[in-house]
Amino acid sequence: MSIDTDTDTAVPRVLIAADKFKGTLTAVQVAERVTAGLRRVRPELAVEALPVADGGDGTVAAAVAAGFEQREVRVAGPLGESVTAAYALRGDTAVVEMAEASGLQRLPAGTFAPLTASTYGSGELLRAALDAGARTIVFGVGGSATTDGGAGMLAALGARFLDASGEPVGPGGGGLRDLVTADLSGLDERLAAIGLVLASDVDNPLTGPKGAPAVYGPQKGASPEDVATLDANLAHFAAVLEKTLGGRAAEHALAPGAGAAGGIGFGALVLGARFRPGIEVMLDVLGFAAALEKATLVITGEGSLDEQTLHGKAPAGVAAAARAAGKEVVAVCGRLALPPAALGRAGIRRAYPLTEVEPDVRRCIADPGPILEQVAERIGRDFLA
Ligand SMILES: Nc1ncnc2c1ncn2[C@@H]1O[C@H](COP(=O)(O)OP(=O)(O)O)[C@@H](O)[C@H]1O
Numbered sequence: 141m142s143i144d145t146d147t148d149t150a151v152p153r154v155l156i157a158a159d160k161f162k163g164t165l166t167a168v169q170v171a172e173r174v175t176a177g178l179r180r181v182r183p184e185l186a187v188e189a190l191p192v193a194d195g196g197d198g199t200v201a202a203a204v205a206a207g208f209e210q211r212e213v214r215v216a217g218p219l220g221e222s223v224t225a226a227y228a229l230r231g232d233t234a235v236v237e238m239a240e241a242s243g244l245q246r247l248p249a250g251t252f253a254p255l256t257a258s259t260y261g262s263g264e265l266l267r268a269a270l271d272a273g274a275r276t277i278v279f280g281v282g283g284s285a286t287t288d289g290g291a292g293m294l295a296a297l298g299a300r301f302l303d304a305s306g307e308p309v310g311p312g313g314g315g316l317r318d319l320v321t322a323d324l325s326g327l328d329e330r331l332a333a334i335g336l337v338l339a340s341d342v343d344n345p346l347t348g349p350k351g352a353p354a355v356y357g358p359q360k361g362a363s364p365e366d367v368a369t370l371d372a373n374l375a376h377f378a379a380v381l382e383k384t385l386g387g388r389a390a391e392h393a394l395a396p397g398a399g400a401a402g403g404i405g406f407g408a409l410v411l412g413a414r415f416r417p418g419i420e421v422m423l424d425v426l427g428f429a430a431a432l433e434k435a436t437l438v439i440t441g442e443g444s445l446d447e448q449t450l451h452g453k454a455p456a457g458v459a460a461a462a463r464a465a466g467k468e469v470v471a472v473c474g475r476l477a478l479p480p481a482a483l484g485r486a487g488i489r490r491a492y493p494l495t496e497v498e499p500d501v502r503r504c505i506a507d508p509g510p511i512l513e514q515v516a517e518r519i520g521r522d523f524l525a
């Protein structure tokens with residue numbers, strides 16, 4: 141997004157690098173509202189908006205806001221239906237977001253498919269990026285409807301997963317129960333020649349008490365029985381792949397990030413991906429360092445600033461980088477569940493929740509835009525007046 145020129149060096153430069161308020165404001169809208177509020181206090185303010193994301197939903201939108209071209213393709217949604225999904229391209233770098241194809245938001249409202257949802261469409265998205273000539277693919281994962289270990293994605297890229305009668309196994313993590321043979325020989329050869337980066341905000345392993353089914357299955361509608369089934373099936377998946385990959389499958393299953401987005405992290409590692417914390421990758425992709433250099437104040441944020449934020453979420457990544465550069469950082473959020481000391485340790489000087497202006501959370505959720513503008517006015521008065 142554009143930078144306003146400031147001819148007067150006394151004019152503060154604000155960098156707005158916030159994530160979305162999930163379910164209520166996109167990251168681009170957050171930046172717009174904050175800009176509007178700040179400008180009411182200091183109309184001449186120089187503002188740069190750099191919406192951020194951590195690999196989960198909103199990742200392609202952040203890349204597009206930073207100047208990437210948006211490309212659209214028809215791919216399979218989590219239930220196999222055809223959906224239009226976007227990826228982002230700049231030069232030979234593509235940003236592919238698995239949630240675009242296989243995200244929870246692709247399921248009909250209020251429905252879940254923990255056992256059958258497939259990542260096939262995410263594989264089709266990766267293939268589209270390869271077809272477009274991408275040499276580096278940032279593969280952002282999170283917010284998935286799936287728990288299939290990336291089996292669907294690998295199948296879309298040429299792998300074959302067969303049952304005892306030589307037929308393809310059924311879709312989703314549920315189908316992996318019947319897996320007898322894994323054949324990776326048909327995998328798209330272009331994958332071996334490119335840089336594939338797995339960008340995720342979690343470092344869970346594939347299975348076990350901290351694995352994908354146990355930790356993230358319930359939010360995808362998995363019952364305790366489903367979690368047990370999925371955990372066993374993903375362990376079986378890794379064991380069958382072991383015959384093809386030798387010790388590497390077991391290694392991948394235990395690696396940080398293998399359990400991201402229903403185990404698609406594992407599938408990506410099988411493809412040779414290198415895991416990096418999502419926000420770090422995205423800050424690089426979005427050109428955050430250059431924007432930071434010019435800023436006097438950094439405003440970050442997300443819907444809920446809570447304990448999770450401190451573990452690799454976008455505001456923590458932004459604040460860490462900004463603090464390292466000696467910049468002042470404040471945060472905006474819908475709800476705040478961190479004490480000042482914890483914020484301080486994360487490098488955030490002060491957080492401004494919508495609820496500080498409008499104590500009724502229902503109103504904050506129903507019409508957050510004008511409230512966020514008022515919040516930004518407060519920041520303007522506190523830090524820029
Ligand atoms: N406008 C809002 N007002 C109050 N709370 C909000 C608002 N928008 C989002 N939230 C809170 O933020 C949560 C989403 O958190 P967020 O940090 O955006 O995503 P995640 O933690 O999934 O990455 C919502 O469940 C809700 O509790």
Ligand SMILES: O=C(O)[C@H](O)COP(=O)(O)O
Nearest residue numbers: 196282283284356401402
């Ligand atoms: O972003 C997340 O919540 C984690 O990566 C988990 O991803 P998932 O919700 O897609 O399993």
